[in-house]
Amino acid sequence: MPITREEVLHVAKLASLELTEDEVERLTGELSAILAAVSKVSELDLADVPPTSHPLELVNAWGEDEPRASLELDDVFANAPARERDLFKVPPTA
Amino acid sequence: MIDTLRLTAEDALGLLERKEVSGAELHRAYLDAVAERDGELHCYLRTVDGAEGDGVPIALKDVISTKGVETTAGSQILAGYVPVFDATVAARCREAGLPVIGKTNTDEFAMGSSTENSSYGPTHNPWDPERVPGGSGGGTAAAVSAGLAPWGLGSDTGGSIKQPSALCGNVGLRPTYGTVSRFGVVAFASSLDQVGPVARNVRDCARLYSIISGRDPADSTTVDVPPVELPEGESLKGIRIGVPKEMNEAEGIEPGVTAAVQRAIEVAGELGAEVGECELPRSVEYGLACYYLIAPAEASSNLARYDGVRYGLRVDADTYYEMVERTRDAGFGDEPKRRIMLGTYALSAGYYDAYYGQAQKVRTLIAREHAAAFERFDVLVSPTSPTVAFKLGEKAADPLAMYLSDLLTIPSCMAGLPGLNVPCGLSGGLPVGLQLIGPQLSENTLFRTGHALERALGFDPVPERLR
Numbered sequence: 001m002p003i004t005r006e007e008v009l010h011v012a013k014l015a016s017l018e019l020t021e022d023e024v025e026r027l028t029g030e031l032s033a034i035l036a037a038v039s040k041v042s043e044l045d046l047a048d049v050p051p052t053s054h055p056l057e058l059v060n061a062w063g064e065d066e067p068r069a070s071l072e073l074d075d076v077f078a079n080a081p082a083r084e085r086d087l088f089k090v091p092p093t094a
Numbered sequence: 095m096i097d098t099l100r101l102t103a104e105d106a107l108g109l110l111e112r113k114e115v116s117g118a119e120l121h122r123a124y125l126d127a128v129a130e131r132d133g134e135l136h137c138y139l140r141t142v143d144g145a146e147g148d149g150v151p152i153a154l155k156d157v158i159s160t161k162g163v164e165t166t167a168g169s170q171i172l173a174g175y176v177p178v179f180d181a182t183v184a185a186r187c188r189e190a191g192l193p194v195i196g197k198t199n200t201d202e203f204a205m206g207s208s209t210e211n212s213s214y215g216p217t218h219n220p221w222d223p224e225r226v227p228g229g230s231g232g233g234t235a236a237a238v239s240a241g242l243a244p245w246g247l248g249s250d251t252g253g254s255i256k257q258p259s260a261l262c263g264n265v266g267l268r269p270t271y272g273t274v275s276r277f278g279v280v281a282f283a284s285s286l287d288q289v290g291p292v293a294r295n296v297r298d299c300a301r302l303y304s305i306i307s308g309r310d311p312a313d314s315t316t317v318d319v320p321p322v323e324l325p326e327g328e329s330l331k332g333i334r335i336g337v338p339k340e341m342n343e344a345e346g347i348e349p350g351v352t353a354a355v356q357r358a359i360e361v362a363g364e365l366g367a368e369v370g371e372c373e374l375p376r377s378v379e380y381g382l383a384c385y386y387l388i389a390p391a392e393a394s395s396n397l398a399r400y401d402g403v404r405y406g407l408r409v410d411a412d413t414y415y416e417m418v419e420r421t422r423d424a425g426f427g428d429e430p431k432r433r434i435m436l437g438t439y440a441l442s443a444g445y446y447d448a449y450y451g452q453a454q455k456v457r458t459l460i461a462r463e464h465a466a467a468f469e470r471f472d473v474l475v476s477p478t479s480p481t482v483a484f485k486l487g488e489k490a491a492d493p494l495a496m497y498l499s500d501l502l503t504i505p506s507c508m509a510g511l512p513g514l515n516v517p518c519g520l521s522g523g524l525p526v527g528l529q530l531i532g533p534q535l536s537e538n539t540l541f542r543t544g545h546a547l548e549r550a551l552g553f554d555p556v557p558e559r560l561r
Contacts (some may be wrong), residue, residue: 001180004438008435010434011425011438011439011442013327013436014438014442015394015398015435015438016401016415016418016422017418017422017423017424017426017430017431017435018416018420018423018436019413020423020478021109023423023431027431027432027435027468030411030432030433030493031432031436031439033493033494034386034432034436034493034494035436035439037383037386037494038383038386038387038436038440038449038453038555039383039449040379040383041378041380041383041384041387041449041452041453041456042448042452043380043457044376044380044452044456044459045160045417045457046452046455046456049453049455049458050455050457050458050496050527051451051454051457051458052415052455052457052461053285053454054285054315055271055272055285055316055461055508055509055510055534056271056272056510056534058272058314058315058316058317061314061315061316063311063314071178071179075178077173077180078178078364079174079178079402079404079405079406080178080404081405081406081407081408082408083401088403088404088418090402090403090414091410091411091412091413091414091416092412092413092414092418093414093415094415
């Protein structure tokens, strides 16, 4: 089932990627080929098989509830593209 | 004069203990080797001057956060990112006194099988610089083989430790899922990612595993690990080795690879192992498809954090949403974009059950098939990679051809099983890797088996052109 250009644009939006025109065209072809290959999983009838989300049978790893120091604020902001007071600064949402 | 080409970590430890060299001198010797040979190979993205610690120096893959040392994961989106804390594995190396030689090259976000997807340029194979070192951990593997590090750490999601070790002719362990902390390691696919050691021989690999493994309160997926036994014996008496038919006869395995692996299996029999055939039919047939749904799905979620807000690249724009979209388009290379798109698609409304949900069920089948095989065998063997090192550019234009490099490493990763690559010979002058797979937490058995085979096979890990 080939993926359409409209689907690529929709998925790019969901993934917050502003793709160039070249990328949209290339990804439409590549994703179609990859999806055709991975669709192989649908050949199997697995109605009675439970899913595995995690390879270990771990349930609730508890830790002691001990207070400890967090990072210093200057460390928290050390790699920030823009800071204003103790906030990450971003452009307006609209 | 320290010959870093031949020096094992155990040799280095001996020199340090007898005070024949200092940690600083040893570190300097590796930096000198890097200055001499890394121009051609490009194993390192950056080196670290000044030895911190008086132990055996180490190379760290650039997905491992190192306090005060730039960590990019091979991506432009993290160019200039300097972590303010150490990953747990980096902290454990520091506590053990292992000075960091440098940060090694990787496919961007560890996504690839050749290191050609690094946005800082590819690494070259020390056996033949026209060929790839494998990936994603090509930098660490090539550094260890070229004598630019006695040992190093990699990370493995679907083969990124084992496959480069196979292509470069050294020993790499992908440990049991949960045995090594991922805290501070750049995340790719969290139900699969594992950190592991790469070394010149099995004993060094085991020693490094003992340093980095064990429960970490900062990573709630970690478990208690049985004490690591440094392997010593040369007999394989009592070890039952299974040869999964499909993993040894899969289409695309080169004849030279099969020949070297067959010879290693014969040697295992001569050393006293019981050898028998077994089957993993669906693991091989459906493993790759399963992996290329689950790993991209998890990656699309993990890579959502790169939004130009808290760290990393930002491309300015008038609105927040435009800023995020432009930052991600400019900062991610082709492979992360491909996987983010694939994963987002597989998780999106209307497709989730057919793709991600179905892949998770296939994952259960793969785990069950392996569990059945381990009722009869202690160790399963196959080639690690279907081919020896391929030429740079050979598969770069065809993502699906590149994905096939991981055909034989992926199934055990899906089941959270440990896997060890041990070099077992040459084909056309290039190393062939033998993959040993065991049940969860069976690292000591893998070390014992790998060590005995390594002794008997007598593989010389120094690339012929550097001897």
